[in-house]
Amino acid sequence: MSFLSLQDVSLCYEGQDRAVRALEGLSLAVGRGEPIAVIGPSGCGKSSMLLLAAGLLAPTGGTVRVDDQPLAGPRRATSLILQEHGLLPWKTTEDNAALGLRIRGADRRESRERAREALDRVGLAEFARAYPGELSGGMRQRVGLARAVALDADLLLMDEPLSALDALRREDLQDVLLDLWRRRGHAQVLVTHSIEEAVFLGRRVVVMTPSPGAVRSIVENPDAGEPGYRLDPVFHERCAELREILASEGALHAEEGVRT
Amino acid sequence: MKTPLSRPAGYLIAVLALLLGWELLALALGSPALPGPLEALPAFVALVPELTVHALLSLWRVSISMVIGAVLAVPLGLAIGRSPRADSIFAPLMFLTYPVPKVVFLPVLLVLFGLGDVSKIVLIATIVFFQILLTARDAARAVPEGAVLSVRSLGASRLDIARHVVFPAALPDIFTALRISTGTAVAVLFLAESIAGTDGLGWFIMDAWGRIGYPRMFAGILAMAISGVVLYEAIELAERLTTRWRRTAH
Numbered sequence: 001m002s003f004l005s006l007q008d009v010s011l012c013y014e015g016q017d018r019a020v021r022a023l024e025g026l027s028l029a030v031g032r033g034e035p036i037a038v039i040g041p042s043g044c045g046k047s048s049m050l051l052l053a054a055g056l057l058a059p060t061g062g063t064v065r066v067d068d069q070p071l072a073g074p075r076r077a078t079s080l081i082l083q084e085h086g087l088l089p090w091k092t093t094e095d096n097a098a099l100g101l102r103i104r105g106a107d108r109r110e111s112r113e114r115a116r117e118a119l120d121r122v123g124l125a126e127f128a129r130a131y132p133g134e135l136s137g138g139m140r141q142r143v144g145l146a147r148a149v150a151l152d153a154d155l156l157l158m159d160e161p162l163s164a165l166d167a168l169r170r171e172d173l174q175d176v177l178l179d180l181w182r183r184r185g186h187a188q189v190l191v192t193h194s195i196e197e198a199v200f201l202g203r204r205v206v207v208m209t210p211s212p213g214a215v216r217s218i219v220e221n222p223d224a225g226e227p228g229y230r231l232d233p234v235f236h237e238r239c240a241e242l243r244e245i246l247a248s249e250g251a252l253h254a255e256e257g258v259r260t
Numbered sequence: 261m262k263t264p265l266s267r268p269a270g271y272l273i274a275v276l277a278l279l280l281g282w283e284l285l286a287l288a289l290g291s292p293a294l295p296g297p298l299e300a301l302p303a304f305v306a307l308v309p310e311l312t313v314h315a316l317l318s319l320w321r322v323s324i325s326m327v328i329g330a331v332l333a334v335p336l337g338l339a340i341g342r343s344p345r346a347d348s349i350f351a352p353l354m355f356l357t358y359p360v361p362k363v364v365f366l367p368v369l370l371v372l373f374g375l376g377d378v379s380k381i382v383l384i385a386t387i388v389f390f391q392i393l394l395t396a397r398d399a400a401r402a403v404p405e406g407a408v409l410s411v412r413s414l415g416a417s418r419l420d421i422a423r424h425v426v427f428p429a430a431l432p433d434i435f436t437a438l439r440i441s442t443g444t445a446v447a448v449l450f451l452a453e454s455i456a457g458t459d460g461l462g463w464f465i466m467d468a469w470g471r472i473g474y475p476r477m478f479a480g481i482l483a484m485a486i487s488g489v490v491l492y493e494a495i496e497l498a499e500r501l502t503t504r505w506r507r508t509a510h
C-alpha cells in the first residue's frame with residue numbers, strides 16, 4: 001500500500017485570460033519510507049505536483065491520498081521545503097527551525113529544545129541565535145531541513161532545495177539529506193533539475209513531461225541510499241540512462257541551471 | 261572609505277551648525293522677533309522647569325495619539341492588504357480620503373469634543389491612522405507569497421500567518437511611516453494647542469508671542485524642537501529593538 005498516492009490527478013490554474021493545464025492524468029505512488037526523485041523540464045508541473053501533495057492546492061480532477069486518507073489540506077506530519085523563502089528573515093535560526101512546532105501548538109520551550117536537537121543533527125548547533133541573513137545559502141537550506149527534522153515529518157517534500165548552491169555545497173547537502181533519510185526513514189519526494197542528485201537520492205526517479213504535465217517514465221534505481229553510491233559504476237549507468245531519456249525529451253537544457 | 265561619525269558626534273555638529281546659522285540670520289535681520297541664540301538660550305535655561313511641564317504634556321498628547329492611530333491602523337491595514345475582497349472595498353475609500361488634509365476638521369472636533377485633550381488626540385490619531393493604514397496595506401501586499409506558502413504548509417492559520425509572517429514583514433515599513441508622521445503630528449499638535457487650551461508647548465509659544473516675549477517664545481520653540489527629536493529618537497529606538505534582523509542581512 002502506498003503512503004502518498006496521486007491518482008489520475010489534473011490541475012488547472014485559472015489565469016487572467018486563459019486557464020493553464022498544469023497537470024493532466026498524473027499518477028504516482030510513493031511507499032512509506034521511500035525516497036523518490038522527480039526531474040523534468042521547466043514548467044512540466046513539478047512544483048504544482050508538490051503543492052498538491054502538501055495539501056496546499058486541491059486537484060481539479062483525480063485524488064490525492066496520504067497515509068490512506070484523502071488529503072483535504074496541509075497535514076501535520078508533512079514538511080515542504082521550498083528553494084527560496086523557506087526561512088523567515090526576522091526569526092533566528094532556532095526560531096525558524098522551531099516554527100513548525102510552534103504553529104502546531106507546542107510550547108516555546110519544548111519547541112526550542114527540539115529545534116536545537118534538529119540543528120545539531122544538521123551541524124548548525126552553534127548558529128542557533130543567528131539570523132538567516134548571517135548564514136550562507138547552504139546553511140540556510142540546512143535550517144530548512146532542521147525544521148522538517150524537528151517536526152518529525154513522515155513525508156518530506158522538497159522543491160529544488162539545493163539548486164541555489166554551488167557544486168561542492170550541493171554534494172555536501174546531498175550527503176546531509178541522505179544521512180537524515182537513513183536515520184529517520186521518512187517518505188521523500190525530491191524535485192531537482194540535477195541528474196546526479198536525482199540518481200543519488202531517489203530509489204526511483206520520476207521523469208515528467210510538460211504541456212500538460214504528466215509522468216513520462218520512471219527509472220528504477222534500487223541501489224540509491226548508500227553514502228558511497230556516487231563512486232559505484234551503477235550510479236553512472238543510471239545517470240546515463242536518465243540523461244538519454246531527458247535528451248529524447250529535448251529537456252537536457254533544464255539541467256543546465258534553468259531554474260523554475 | 262572614511263568612517264562615518266558616531267550618532268552623538270553627528271548630532272553635536274548639526275546642533276552647532278544650526279546655532280551658528282541661527283545667530284547669523286538673527287544678526288542679518290536685526291529684528292526683535294528673531295533673537296539670536298545668545299539671547300534665547302539663557303531664556304531657555306531659565307524657563308526649563310516651566311517648559312518641562314508643557315513639553316511633557318505635549319509629548320504625552322502626541323505619543324498617545326500616535327499609539328492609538330497606529331494600533332488601530334496596523335491590523336486593519338494588514339487585513340485589507342491580505343484580502344483581495346476587502347481591498348476591493350476599502351482601497352477606493354482609502355485613496356479618496358488619503359489626500360484630504362484631516363487638520364481642517366480641527367474646528368469640528370473642537371465643537372464635538374471641547375477644547376481639552378480629546379479633540380487634539382482624536383485629530384492627531386486620525387492623521388497618523390491614515391498614514392499608517394495605507395503603508396500597512398501596501399506592506400501586506402508586498403509580503404513574498406513564498407514565505408506565506410511555506411508557513412501555510414506547516415498548517416498555519418490566518419492568525420499564525422499574520423503573526424509570524426505578515427506583521428514582522430511589514431514592521432520596517434510601519435516604522436518608516438511612523439517616523440515620517442512624527443513631523444506632521446507635532447505640527448498639528450502645535451496648531452491645536454495654540455488654538456485651544458491653556459497648556460502645552462503650542463500654547464506656550466503663542467502665549468509668549470501674544471505678550472511680545474520673543475526670547476521666551478524662542479525658548480518654547482527650542483523646547484518644541486527638542487521634543488520632536490526625542491519623539492523621533494524614541495521611535496527609532498523601538499525600531500532598532502524590534503527589527504534586529506535587518507541589520508544582519510548582507
Ligand SMILES: Nc1ncnc2c1ncn2[C@@H]1O[C@H](COP(=O)(O)OP(=O)(O)O)[C@@H](O)[C@H]1O
Pocket residue numbers: 013014015020021022040041042043044045046047048049213260
Ligand atoms: N499560480 C499559477 N497560476 C497560473 N499558472 C501557473 C501557476 N503556477 C504554475 N503555473 C503554470 O503551470 C505550469 C506548471 O508550473 P510548475 O508546477 O511551476 O512547473 P515546474 O515546477 O515543473 O517548473 C507552468 O506552465 C506554469 O506556468
Ligand SMILES: [Mg+2]
Pocket residue numbers: 046047048159260
Ligand atoms: Mg518549479
